[in-house]
Amino acid sequence: MTAWLRRGTQAVLALIVSVILSSPLSSADVYSARMLTGKAPVEPMTVRVRIEIQEYTTPEEVIRLNDILNNAGTGAFLKVFAEMKKGVVRIMDSRGKNLPVYAAQIIPTEKGTKLQCFMLKEAWNPETQFIKSADYFMVLELNLDEEGKGDGRLYQDAGIDLIPQTGRIEMRRFGSAPKMLIQAKAEKRKS
Numbered sequence: 001m002t003a004w005l006r007r008g009t010q011a012v013l014a015l016i017v018s019v020i021l022s023s024p025l026s027s028a029d030v031y032s033a034r035m036l037t038g039k040a041p042v043e044p045m046t047v048r049v050r051i052e053i054q055e056y057t058t059p060e061e062v063i064r065l066n067d068i069l070n071n072a073g074t075g076a077f078l079k080v081f082a083e084m085k086k087g088v089v090r091i092m093d094s095r096g097k098n099l100p101v102y103a104a105q106i107i108p109t110e111k112g113t114k115l116q117c118f119m120l121k122e123a124w125n126p127e128t129q130f131i132k133s134a135d136y137f138m139v140l141e142l143n144l145d146e147e148g149k150g151d152g153r154l155y156q157d158a159g160i161d162l163i164p165q166t167g168r169i170e171m172r173r174f175g176s177a178p179k180m181l182i183q184a185k186a187e188k189r190k191s
Contacts, residue, residue, distance in 0.1 A: 027054075028052040028053055028054050028087065029052070029053045029186070030050065030051065030052050030053075030186075030187040030188070031050070031051040031053075031115060031142055031144075031184065031185065031186050031187060032048065032049065032050050032051070032183075032184070032185055032187055033048075033049045033051075033142065033151075033152060033181040033182065033183060033184035033185070034046040034047070034048060034049065034181065034182050034183045035047050035048075035049050035091070035154065035179050035180070035181050035182075036179065036180045036181075036182065037093075037179075038179075043093075043094075044093070046182070047091060047092060047093040048092040048093075049089065049090065049091055049092065049154075049181060050089075050090040050092060051087065051088075051089050051090075051101075051115070051117060051140065051142070052087050052088050052090070053086060053087035053101065053104045053115075053117070054085075054086060054087050055086055055087075055104075056086065056104050056105055056106060057084070057086060057103040057104055057105050057169065058167070059166070059167020059168075060167070061084065061103075062103075062162055062163070062164060062167045062168060062169060063164045063167065064080075065077060065080065065081060065162055066162040066164045068080050069162065078120070078136060081102050081103070081120070082102060082120060084102045084103060085100055085101070085102065086101045086102060086103060086104045086117075087100075087101040087104055087117070088100055088101060089101060089117060089119065089140055099119050099122070099138070100119060100120075101117045101118065101119055101140075102118055102119060102120065103117075103118040103169055104116065104117050104118070105168060105169065107168070109143070111145050111146070112143070112144045112145040112146050112147075112148075112150065113144050114141060114142065114143050114144070115140075115141065115142040115144065115152075116139060116140070116141050116169070116171075117139070117140040117141075118137055118138075118139055118160060118169055119137065119138040119139075119140070120136060120137060120138070121135065121136055121137055121138050121156070121157060121158075122138070135157055135158055135159040135173070135174075135175055136159075137158045137159065137160050138154065138155060138156050138157070138158060139154075139155040139158040139160070139171045139174070140152065140153075140154045140155075140181075141153050141155075141171075142181065142184045143184075144184065144185070144186060148185055148186030149183075149184065149185045149186075150184045150185075151180070151181055151182050151183075151184050152180075152181035152184050153178035153179065153180060153181060154178055154179040154181060155171065155174040155176075155178045156176055156178070156179065157174055157175035157176045158171050158172075158173065158174045158175070159171070159172040159173045159174075159175075160172055
């Protein structure tokens with residue numbers, strides 16, 4: 001009976017491995033930038049930032065979030081928002097921090113595109129612990145030209161509006177000076 005159980009376990013493991021290896025790897029849109037720290041000469045003047053977006057927020061998701069906010073309140077909205085993992089913003093400094101992206105959108109502009117990433121506010125560096133407001137979000141924006149190059153900002157303390165008519169999320173306000181992002185660019189699609 002032990003040999004039978006062992007063969008069955010091996011067959012199940014072989015099946016699991018084949019399913020994992022045959023399934024397509026998820027692809028991501030990857031962007032990079034350098035963030036001005038404002039801490040030179042004590043710390044480096046800039047740190048690398050890498051943005052990986054697995055999928056973008058759909059208009060239907062914005063409408064659903066708006067309905068939840070209006071019908072069930074802020075707590076239910078924040079819970080559902082936190083389950084919508086769309087990617088990650090990686091702050092590549094000595095502390096290293098991965099900030100989950102819960103909503104992401106690309107907006108066409110006259111000169112290219114604007115990437116917006118919406119995250120829940122968290123104390124990702126020592127400065128952010130002193131930011132006090134009623135807003136729940138952080139917003140990263142990259143303004144990119146036709147060649148995929150540009151600049152941006154990281155708002156560490158932002159309020160947002162859900163616009164169901166357009167299926168978009170907009171930043172309503174911000175409570176502290178944003179971090180500046182320079183040398184932003186769209187990388188090749190990671191597969």
